[in-house]
Amino acid sequence: MTSSLPGAVEPTAVVAMAQHALQIEAQALQDLSARLGEHSGEAFVKAVQAILACKGRLVVMGMGKSGHVGRKIAATMASTGTPAMFVHPAEAHHGDLGMVTRIDVVLAISNSGESEELTALLPVLKRQGVPLIAMTGKAQSSLARHSDIVLDCAVDKEACPLNLAPTASTTTQMALGDALAVALLELRGFKAEDFARSHPGGALGRKLLTHLRDVMRSGDALPKVGPDTSFSDLMREMSAKGLGAAVVVGAGNKVLGVFTDGDLRRKIEAGVDLRSATAAQLMTAGPRTIRDDVLAAEAVSLMETCRINTLLVVDAQGHLVGAVSTNDLMRAKVI
Structure with missing residues (x-):
């Protein structure tokens, strides 16, 4: 030294x-x-x-x-x-x-x-x-x-x-x-939740007290299409809403599947004829969902475990009510 x-x-x-x-x-x-x-x-x-x-x-x-x-x-x-x-x-x-x-x-x-x-x-x-x-x-x-x-x-x-x-x-x-x-x-x-209540202005407070419904995209900001939607209309919806994904819903707003930017790349690499395909043919069926009444921290944990960037949010009856991305959670300072 x-x-x-x-x-x-x-x-x-x-x-x-x-x-x-x-x-x-x-x-x-x-x-x-x-x-x-x-x-x-x-x-x-x-x-x-x-x-x-x-x-x-x-x-x-x-x-x-x-x-x-x-x-x-x-x-x-x-x-x-x-x-x-x-x-x-x-x-x-x-x-x-x-x-x-x-x-x-x-x-x-x-x-x-x-x-x-x-x-x-x-x-x-x-x-x-x-x-x-x-x-x-x-x-x-x-x-x-x-x-x-x-x-x-x-x-x-x-x-x-x-x-x-x-x-x-x-x-x-x-x-x-x-x-x-x-x-x-x-x-x-x-518990940690009790600690967060006495630190509402800190990072821990944001992580433990922010509910998913407070940060998720909903209403007109939510990209969703029907199963018979054409590929061109599907892409327009994805581009307009900027989530990097679109949800395919059926009757009663039930989630059928999801189509993401990653799915698009994989379909192109596989040589799929996208122009004639419908949303139902392109989507990934049975995507991960989470309830809207949970804390945002639970969404972070699920997304990290499943290694996904977008998570669909449903109510107690399984109806689509929103979606959240990693970027949404970062903007809310939950992660």
Whole structure:
């Protein structure tokens, strides 16, 4: 590795510093996991039970770096089925404590367990009868002693070479918060569709909440012909509608078959006399169809499995109501 760094900085030394920090944090997570399998597991289960039983919200609190972690934990909880919010302890002293009600559960995060802004709130929270879960690295701290449940996130040392900057400790806090969120998610039976409902503006929301009827072509935009339609009229319908295919329908708008650009190429290669042929003679019978009341993501899956670019859409009675192409789904940002 050649050096592009200023001065006498050695790149391999920098990489070694990074690896050392990561090893410390990885070890902290391994230790945390081991404790959960031993004496800390009971407290974790109690915390999960308390949050599941909560009729209000999980209120997360923390100062400094623990506060930044707390905001992320609250956001993760809220997006995975656990109503949650972050309340800044300092602001709580000036009115925001009114956001916390008797039906809530408080998750207080502090590595030292002695954060003044947090500990000063303990008497008020206890007087309200709000269940208090502490996430701390000090089991004998003021926060731990006055909490109903204590989650141990202690670390042997920080990744910071001075053992001062919160690094490994905030990593364990974040990971423990994720572990709580995942356990709660699974116990609530939270599904991908539920996640999408809280992310309607994202790609996942579009994939999971968009119904096929919202993106399919229908009405006059749908290329369809009768079985006796001539080849020239069939091609005119295909060209006019721009789907790259035309549906052949019979009585009651029942799907008989489909004729695509690919079918046209194959007929030409086979030397078929197209000029005298009808749509019924040229079509591929029994094409793939899908119901109009499904999500667009199901159409994507079927098209990928069957390796087709166009899919016909029918109603509950099997009547043709639309068609959708890969390009239609891409424009709708479903794929």
